[in-house]
Amino acid sequence: MTTDTLSRLVRRAFPGRNPLATVGDRIEGAVLALGVVVAVLAVPVAAAIGSEIYATHESRVEAEQKSRTQVSAVLAEDAPSMDGAAGSEALVETTDAIATWRTPDGLERKGLVRAPYGAEAGTALRIWVDLSGEPTEPPMTNQGAASNAILGALLLWGLIAGAMALLYGLVRFACMRVRLRWWQLEWELTAPDWTGR
Structure with a gap:
């Protein structure tokens, strides 16, 4: 990620006192910041869930290795x-x-x-x-247990991050629709002065 891209992302999330920033821009920024925070906080949660999956599978590995x-x-x-x-x-x-x-x-x-x-x-x-x-079936191995745990953790994090991205996309779409509607209403009020109709 380049410095320009990161700078644009920060400006989008935190429009600050920019006089051109609308309420929609601020809502989009808040949802973007929330999504990033939730995705970052989901990393340790997903890691803990993956660790729990591995611990559960570890006892299964031991039981299957003994019984097969x-x-x-x-x-x-x-x-x-x-x-x-x-x-x-x-x-x-x-x-x-x-x-x-x-x-x-x-x-x-x-x-x-x-x-x-x-x-x-x-x-x-x-x-x-x-x-x-x-x-x-062959008994589960420690490598299989580790693979399942990693896959489970990545899947959980991906679902959380994907949900946040979807939420941001929906909010951005809704804000854009509102903006376009306001622009259309403003143009309908201004157009007669410009076009003479």
């Missing part, structure tokens, strides 16, 4: 080929297929797992299972 295990599964049948996939299914690289695996306590299980399209029977896959031996 990666095991080897062997396909009991060929996985469907990509040719038979519908348009929306073809966007996903895996499909359901029957496989067998051993649970962490040594019992053999059989069921549906996610496998690449066209994988042949006998192909070994790494899958995640829960304490009961059922297939599940």
